[in-house]
Structure formats: C-alpha cells, structure tokens
Amino acid sequence: MKLYYAPLACSLADHIALLEAGIPFARERVDLKTKLTASGQHLADISGKGYVPTLVLDDGQVLTENIAVLDWIAAGHPQLGLDGPLGRTRLIEALTFVSTEIHGAFKPFWHQAGQAEKTRSSNTIARHFSYFAERMQGKYLFGTRPSVVDFYLFVMLLWARRFGVPVPAALDRLCDRIADRPAARLAMAQEGLLEMQRADA
C-alpha cells in the first residue's frame, strides 16, 4: 500500500490514521505545485485527480477523497471509528463537516486571497471550531480515544495556528494531545514538519 502525501496537507490525517491503525504502508511525497511525485510520476496518472490524499491499495485499487480514505481505515480498524448503531453515520457526518465546511473554508489562506475574504473565512472556521469544542465528549472529540475525525480536525487546527485563525481552548488542548501521540509525532517527523515548526518558532 502506498500513501501519496504532501507535507502539512490534509493527507497528514491519513498518514497519522494509517500509523495509528498499524497498517504497513509506503509513502511518497508529492510536489503540489508541479503535481510530480518524488519518483517523477504525474499524480494525475496515478489517481486521475492530481491531489492528495491518494492511497494505492495492495491490489492496485486507488482510493481518493479524505472522507472515503479515513472511513476505509476506520472500517478496518474500529478502534479509530465510532461505536453504536449510528457510529458509521456519525463518523461520516463529522468527516463531512470537517471536509466541506472547515477544510473548504481555508481556501483563501492557501490561495493568497485578500484580507476581507480571509477575515470572513476565519470567522466561519472559528464558528465551526466552536461547534466541536462545545460538544467534546472527553479528551477527544467522541470520548476517551481518538477517531479518524480527530486526526482530520488536527490538521485543520495546525492550519489555524499557522494562519492565525482563533482556536477555542478545548481544541487547542486537543491539538497538543494529538501532536503528543507517537503516530502523529512520527508522521510529522516523516513529513519534515518538526523542522518546519522549529523554523517558524
């Protein structure tokens, strides 16, 4: 299995989830400007889409879209999913909220938009963060252990810190808690993010 990723991109959530699940996988970095992989392939030739995450399974099938990839990991490793009769549905509900409402709202920050647009997005993201902060069910979003939703939200919280988007205290603590997990530390080290954070400090 191989994960195509870019440092600090949303694929970091999948990177962490694969490590947490203990799934053996290879990883290959993608330059999102050129869309070339480290070995010189065009990402679009692999996925037909040209963005990360792209996960190539052992049988050659290609999975894309964070919601689908994270749901697939949780389906095989229920310790990263949600319990109960509505567990899978609640997981997809929360992943979709992160993807479509929070991830999507960061676009102006990545695409050099004007300040007015960034301020509007920052307010939207802060409102969505509050939704999660007010409903935390334990140390993690849904209780005492993290789910794949926590890992996706973690990446959004790192982006918020980078771009100065306000983060509620409960989610700040969640971000630190996930960053301290061995899987997150390893994923961040493998993506070169620890050096990046030190340089930013």
Ligand SMILES: N[C@@H](CCC(=O)N[C@@H](CS)C(=O)NCC(=O)O)C(=O)O
């Ligand atoms: N619909 C995709 C979007 C993924 C996405 O936005 N990936 C970004 C990195 S966070 C990317 O690869 N951007 C490069 C591009 O779209 O050209 C998903 O939800 O997985």
